Amino acid sequence: MQLPTIKFMEIDFKKYDMIIDVRSPSEYQLDHIIGATNLPALSDMERIEVGTIYKKQSRFKARKVGATRISRNVASHIEKHLFEKDRKWRPLLYCWRGGQRSFAFGTILAQIGWRPTLLYGGYKKYRRSVVDVMHKNHSDLRLILVSGHTGTGKTELLQTLRALDTQIIDLEALANHRGSVLGRGASCQPSQKLFESLLFREISTLDPLKPIFVEAESSKIGNITIPPAFWCAMKNAQKIEIVAPIKERARYLKRTYQNLTSNVENLCDRLDFLVRQQGRKRVDEWKTLAREKKYEHLAVQLMELHYDKRYSRSRQPAQTSISLQIALEKINSREISKAAQKIKNSIGSLDK
Numbered sequence: 447m448q449l450p451t452i453k454f455m456e457i458d459f460k461k462y463d464m465i466i467d468v469r470s471p472s473e474y475q476l477d478h479i480i481g482a483t484n485l486p487a488l489s490d491m492e493r494i495e496v497g498t499i500y501k502k503q504s505r506f507k508a509r510k511v512g513a514t515r516i517s518r519n520v521a522s523h524i525e526k527h528l529f530e531k532d533r534k535w536r537p538l539l540y541c542w543r544g545g546q547r548s549f550a551f552g553t554i555l556a557q558i559g560w561r562p563t564l565l566y567g568g569y570k571k572y573r574r575s576v577v578d579v580m581h582k583n584h585s586d587l588r589l590i591l592v593s594g595h596t597g598t599g600k601t602e603l604l605q606t607l608r609a610l611d612t613q614i615i616d617l618e619a620l621a622n623h624r625g626s627v628l629g630r631g632a633s634c635q636p637s638q639k640l641f642e643s644l645l646f647r648e649i650s651t652l653d654p655l656k657p658i659f660v661e662a663e664s665s666k667i668g669n670i671t672i673p674p675a676f677w678c679a680m681k682n683a684q685k686i687e688i689v690a691p692i693k694e695r696a697r698y699l700k701r702t703y704q705n706l707t708s709n710v711e712n713l714c715d716r717l718d719f720l721v722r723q724q725g726r727k728r729v730d731e732w733k734t735l736a737r738e739k740k741y742e743h744l745a746v747q748l749m750e751l752h753y754d755k756r757y758s759r760s761r762q763p764a765q766t767s768i769s770l771q772i773a774l775e776k777i778n779s780r781e782i783s784k785a786a787q788k789i790k791n792s793i794g795s796l797d798k
Contacts, residue, residue: 488547692746700745707739
C-alpha cells in the first residue's frame with residue numbers, strides 16, 4: 447500500500463488534525479516537532495528488544511517481533527485516543543526516518559478509512575531543517591534586544607510588548623530558566639535539541655520583516671546554549687536599555703522570586719552555587735540574610751557584588767550600541783506598561 451508523503455518545509459499544518467510522533471517515549475522527550483502527540487509504535491524496551499534481535503539473530507525474526515508489538519500498541523492507541531475521530535480526520539505521522547514504524551501505523555489507519563500522511567525522511571529530515579536555521583544559515587531576523595541590570599523588569603516588559611501586538615521571543619520561557627543561578631524553573635530545562643525546536647517553531651510564527659524584541663542574554667541560559675545563528679543575530683542587534691534604582695530593583699526581585707522566599711532552604715541551596723565566584727564566607731553571610739528574611743538587603747548585596755558587575759563586563763564592548771534608554775523610578779505594572787508603549791512608539795526610529 448502506498449501512503450502519501452510530504453517534506454517538512456512543505457507542510458501546511460492547518461491541513462492536518464493531528465501530528466503523531468510514533469517514536470518511543472525517550473526519543474520524543476529528547477526532541478520532537480512542537481505540537482506533536484506521542485503515540486509510540488514501540489516502547490523504549492520494545493525498541494531495544496527488536497534492535498537486539500535484528501543485530502544478534504535475524505532481520506526476519508526482528509520484523510516478526512516488531513510487527514506483533516506495533517500491532518498491539520497501535521490497537522491500544524486507536525481504542526484509547528483515536529476511536530472517536532470521524533472519517534474526515536487527517537493525521538500526519540512520523541518516526542525516526544520515515545520507515546517501518548510510521549508506515550506500519552499509517553497503514554493500519556488507512557485500512558480503517560482515515561487519510562494519513564507520512565513525513566518524508568521522518569524526524570531526521572525535520573532535525574536537519576532545524577539545524578540549517580539554527581546553526582548554519584545566516585539569520586536575517588530584525589532583532590532588538592531589551593537589556594538592563596538584574597531586576598529591571600525586562601521579562602515583564604517583553605510580555606507587555608506582546609500584549610501590544612509587538613513581536614517578541616521569550617528565550618527564558620523557552621529554556622525554562624530565568625538566566626541566573628536563582629532562575630531555574632520548578633521543572634527541568636528542555637534538552638538542547640528540544641529548545642532549538644521550540645525556538646524554531648517560535649521564529650516560524652513571526653514576520654521576519656518586522657522587528658522582534660528579545661531579552662539580552664549571555665550565550666547560555668542555564669544549561670541551554672543559544673544556537674549560533676540566533677546568537678550572531680543577537681550580537682548584531684540594536685539595544686534598548688532599562689535602568690532603575692537598585693533599591694527599587696531589590697523590591698521588584700523580592701516580589702518576583704516568591705517561589706524562593708517562600709522556601710528559604712531552597713534559596714540557600716541556590717546561593718551555594720555562587721561559592722566558587724564569591725567565596726564561602728560571603729555566601730554564608732547571604733544565607734544568614736535569607737534565613738533572617740532580609741530579602742531586599744540580600745537582593746541589593748547580590749546585585750552590587752555579583753550580578754551588576756557581570757552585567758557591566760558583558761556590555762563593555764558594546765556601550766555605544768544603546769539605541770534607546772528608559773529610566774524607571776518605580777518598577778510596577780503601570781510603569782512597565784508606559785515603558786512598553788514608549789518602545790512601541792519608537793519602533794520606527796529604532797528600525798532605521
